Amino acid sequence: QHRRLLAPAFHRDVLRPYVAIFNQSTHVMHAKWRAAAEAVGGTVALEVLEQLSLLTLDTLQKCIFSHESHCQEQPSEYIKAIMELSTLVVRRQRHPLHHPTWLYHLSADGRRFARACATVHSFTAAVVQRRRQALERLGHQAWLESHQGRSMDFIDLLLLAKDEDGNPLSDEDISAEADTFMFEGHDTTASGLAWLLYNLACHPHHQERCRQEVHELLKGRDVQDIEWEDLSHLPFTTMCIKESLRLHPPVTAVSRRCTEDVTLRDGRIIPKGVICLMSIYGTHHNPDVWPEPQVYNPLRFSPENSKERSPLAFIPFSAGPRNCIGQSFAMAELKVVVALTVTRFAVRLDTGRPPRRKTELILRAEDGLWLLLEPLPGVA
Structure with missing residues (x-):
């Protein structure tokens, strides 16, 4: 029932204005990278997964709450709480004595978990309550008119959602969906981006082909931003993204x-x-479906090579009626961030710190995922 109510929030007309937010947040991250590179006089070694997590959290706060957290540049209690919850969930899974809820609540980790939950829930609840009061005070039409000049965010769309009987979602339901989107959307997309940059660093010829594709797309423009219409005109970059999601799927398993x-x-x-x-x-590395499954080969996803393949051979967003409802959002963000990154930076391997895959809630790397980033000349 909730999924049917949520579907309009992921329609392409809703996603279209989010692309400007993806660009804006990527510009902030790139400014940090350029400053770090200038400080060392050229190429800088950076742990990219944490940087990309802050980027995805930044975009989600803007898209869900219309909230400018500046979390890429300064500490945020809300962002700190979300990251702490992700760490604590993984730690609890590995500690059998913490599995019973009553026992976990008595532990130091359990108390930290409760505090972080309270921080996150109170932030979301306050936003929802504020918007609900404005909707009731202004009335439906005046409330819609007050949005002239700015796009609807996720909370706005959920406030307007109604079921078959005309009943709206409760404040608690809206808060729960917003919190889910924050948790499901930041780590997974950050992991996908980090491993994508790693795979392009491993294969400079593919990276250069992506760079040329984006240059060709942006040729003659005053503003070097990626627009919604551009997303369908990056065929090779899209193949690189899909092959990276095959080789390093952010979510490694699902249960049904x-x-x-x-x-x-x-x-x-x-x-x-x-x-x-x-x-x-395992599905993505099955040699019966994917010959030489450990090889990174974007051309697997060319139209001619994809023609005979089962749609269930490639399932980074799961499949069926309970697949990832946010996959169009995630793919759009992946395309924008990688397109802007390869036009501004040469991404290379940090051979002294090769990544070792580590499965937690998402696919991470032990001791982080380190890459060398060199700003390209002539790019502001």
Whole structure:
């Protein structure tokens, strides 16, 4: 039911103005990178996953709440709480004694978790309550007119959503959906971006081809921003993104409960009601589907090579009725950030710190994912 109500919030007409936010947040990150490079006189080594996490958190706060947190440039209690919750969830999974909720609440980690939750929930609840009061005070039409000149954010769209009987979502439901979008949307996209830059650093010829594709697209423009209409005109860059999501899927597995008996090819049956863990990582590295699965080859996703392939062979956003509702949002952000990055920086491997894959809530790297970034000449 909630998914049906949420669907309009991810329509292309809603996503279109978000592209300007993706550009803006990427410019802030690049300014930091250029300053760091200037400080060392050229090429700078940076741990990119944390930098990209701040970027995605920055964009989400703007897209969900219309809130300018400046979290890429200065500390934010809200952002600190979100990052702490992600760390604590992983730590709890690895500590069996912390699995019972009552016992966890008695531990130091449990108390930290409760404080961080309170910070996040109170921020969201305050925004929702403020918007609800404005809607009730102004009335529906006047409230809509007050938005002239600015696009609707996620909270606005949820306030307007109504079910088949004309009932709106409660404040608690809206807060829960906004919090879910923040948590599901920042780490996953940051992981996808970090591994994408790593794969382009490993393959400079693919990186250069992406760079030329973007240069050709932006030729003759006064402002070097990526626009919504540009996203469908980056075919090779899109292939590079998809191949990176295949090789390094941010979410490595999903679980689903069987709603009916499932008969496997060998005749064995998975009974109805059983919860199955499906490996996205394993599916993406299956040599029967993907020849030489460890090789990064964007041309796997060319139209001619994709023609005969099952749509369930590539599932970075899961599949079916419970797939990732935000995948169009994520793909748009991936395209904007990588297109702007390759036109402004040469991205190279930090051979002294090769990444080792580490599966947590998302696919990370032990001790971070380090890359060398060199500002390109003639780019402001």
